[in-house]
Amino acid sequence: MKGLLKTRDKNPEATLRELFAGWLKDGKLSAILVPAMSGSGAATMALISDPDKIQDTAPLMPAMAVNAASVIHDIAKLPAEGVKVGLLLRPCEMRAVVELVKLRQVLLDNLVLIGIDCPGTYKSAGFRDRVEPSDGTCEDAEQGVKGSRVQGLQDSNPRTSSLSDFDNNHVRNQQEQYDNPDLRTACQLCEYAKPMVFDVAIGFLGLNPDEELWVESANDKGAALLEGLEVAEGDEPDKRVKYLEELAAKRKANAAVSIEELNKEMMGPDNLVRYFADCLNCHNCMNVCPVCYCRECFFDSDSFMRSLGEHVMISKRKGMTRMPSETLLFHLTRMNHMMMSCVGCGICEDSCPVSIGLTPLFKKVSRDAQAEFDYVSGRSLDEELPLTTFREDEFKTIGEE
Amino acid sequence: MADFEPRIVGFLCNWCTYAGADLAGTSRMQYPPNMRPIRVMCSSSVDSVYILRALLEGADGVFIGGCHPGDCHYVSGNYKARRRMVLFNSIMRSVGLDQDRVWLRWISAAEGRKFANTVTEMTTAIQEKGPSEFRDKWDV
Known part of the structure; x- marks a missing residue:
């Protein structure tokens, strides 16, 4: 199955939370590994099993502390029974998982690979200060900056709600990430903005994420998750294909410049x-x-x-x-x-x-x-x-x- | 560099090239004494770390000798060594190091003459290149 999923209340991150909570409630998944900001403000990941705690996760949080594949290598090396765990992975994390599977370091049997687009990430160190600058220039918690805030879907916790705005704005303003010099170096040079291997893929690049998200299943495992969702089935919209091509070309050009610089000082x-x-x-x-x-x-x-x-x-x-x-x-x-x-x-x-x-x-x-x-x-x-x-x-x- | 005597570290497969070297010796063939042979069980057991360590510690060349493709005592070791050599060469080029200081050659147990000729040829080639850039670099 592939097609467009309507975004609820112009809030892509909340839409994803709702989707994941549904999978946990229906018992389609026992748990999901997903980005989250800890109570102490660390940009990290969480293995969430209780759908009622979904508000504390941040599926679109553009911060990377470790490659999630390192975590998966630690937790999915041994055979398991009776559990099915979803992994929300950025393209580079997914690619590392694929390599680890081939190196026989990760067993896929109990895992569902959920790939998601990535316009680029920030370093996790100092990320909290980007979300809530201590100098008071913080986004207005009531209005947000470029996005809209909708009552009911927001967490009452001010930190998670301003984080949610930050996350949503990051994907709304995806054009700005082409050349965002504050992104991690690797992201500025990365041409792989969408997952290549997946059971389920979730996309927002080249789309208006306030309106619609791209969903796609690659096999039965993935189709089982998407079953029951109201998806307007169809091929990947041209604007998305074109956007991804442009992004890849831009990033490849960045990489070429960077390697040219490197050659001058390293060879x-x-x-x-x-x-x-x-x-x-x-x-x-x-x-x-x-x-x-x-x-x-x-x-x-x-x-x-x-x-x-x-x-x-x-x-x-x-x-x-x-x-x-x-x-x-x-x-x-x-x-x-x-x-x-x-x-x-x-x-x-x-x-x-x-x-x-x-x-x-x-x-x-x-x-x-x-x-x-x-x-x-x-x-x-x-x-x-x-x-x-x-x-x-x-x-x-x-x-x- | 007429008086430059290259130091070449040789990793010779037990089943073919080492026996080939033995044949060259017992047949009294003359070849330069610049290569220090190390007997290994297979060309595929020569991890890049050993090649690199020799180079960074100042060896002027590294020679790896294995069985001809199809003749590996362990069936496919030399085919894998060949792929690793492709990778090794690629990395050497990427970082601007001289891949031609590292030679991989297939020499069978019957090829004493080929062994003597190859060592002669490599010694001459390294002599022409001159000493390794890492020979006096203590801060690697």
């Missing part, structure tokens, strides 16, 4: 060492990476444990060695291990304490690497991971003179 031995010079070897980039899935990283293993004598021996080779050692080795090896599955979510850069520009770098390296195998991470559940397979009749020049 070659000297520049590369300088690019990573500030690395503390904290391994945050690895720990937050949704597709860096090993339970124990090779770099944290005993293979990298060396005796003092060995360190001295290595030091003698060049006369001195930098400590902590092998930071560049870590990054280059991580590229070799993960570039096939990198989805470009940029969470690595967000978590880097010394602000190394990992987003454009990984964008470039992963795109080049995936192109070698005509692969796009997260594009399909059926495409084989390039490094787990081979063809006899390929790359004939490798290994020959």
Whole structure:
């Protein structure tokens, strides 16, 4: 099934809340993983099972603390019985989940993949202050700024109602997100604004979200969720297709500029060492990476444990060695291990304490690497991971003179 | 750079290239002593980390020798090594490092002559390139 769903009371976020609450009430889903702002004001996610608590969720909240796939890797690795859990995922999160499924790190059996459009997100740190600036320039809680407020659908909690306005305005003013310099770097360079793999997709890009939302099911699992909804069935409206094309073109152009800048300062031995010079070897980039899935990283293993004598021996080779050692080795090896599955979510850069520009770098390296195998991470559940397979009749020049 | 003696780290598959090197030796074939051989069970067991560690610690070249496609003792290890080499080369190009310092070659147990020739050829090629940029870089 695919078509347009009417937005209730010009409030897209409330419409989604109502939709999700319905799925929980009907028992179609046992729980849903969905963005939410905690009582303490942290932009995070919640696994919601009680439909009465749906007001506390923020399905359209444009803030990203971690890639949801990291959470799903933690909670959906073991077989489960008797539960069905919906996952509301942005495109980069969905792509990471797809990679994790192929890497056999996530079991899909009990999950329903609900993909949603994403015009771009803000960093979660400081997001609360965007919603409610402390200098008093806060959106008028009674009137909202560019959106309308409707009695009855709003939560009485002032924080969640101003958040709701913020979320709705973010999708209403979607044109402004084309070039919003405050978005996370990765989002400014991201060409994948709609989900490619899903059971159910929800869209608002290229539409007037105050009037209508795009819904689509890709299979029976998804169709079961949409059953009973009043959907004006039809193909994706032309204006939406066109909008998504324009957005992708704009973002691709942003990425090209960013990679051009990167090439000037990163290429070659000297520049590369300088690019990573500030690395503390904290391994945050690895720990937050949704597709860096090993339970124990090779770099944290005993293979990298060396005796003092060995360190001295290595030091003698060049006369001195930098400590902590092998930071560049870590990054280059991580590229070799993960570039096939990198989805470009940029969470690595967000978590880097010394602000190394990992987003454009990984964008470039992963795109080049995936192109070698005509692969796009997260594009399909059926495409084989390039490094787990081979063809006899390929790359004939490798290994020959 | 006439007096530059390259240091090449070689990872040789136990079943083919290592035996090929052995044959070159027992046949008294002459070839440059610049390659330090390390015996591995399969070309596919050479993770990129070992290649990169050798390069960053200042090796001037890294050689990986495996069985000819179709001849892998483990059926498909060398095919997988070949794909990983495609990825490795791509990453080296993306970050502007010299992929030609890393050679992957298929040399069977019967090809002692090919082994000796390949090491000679690689030593000459690396000599022409000069020492690795990482040789004196202590802050990597």
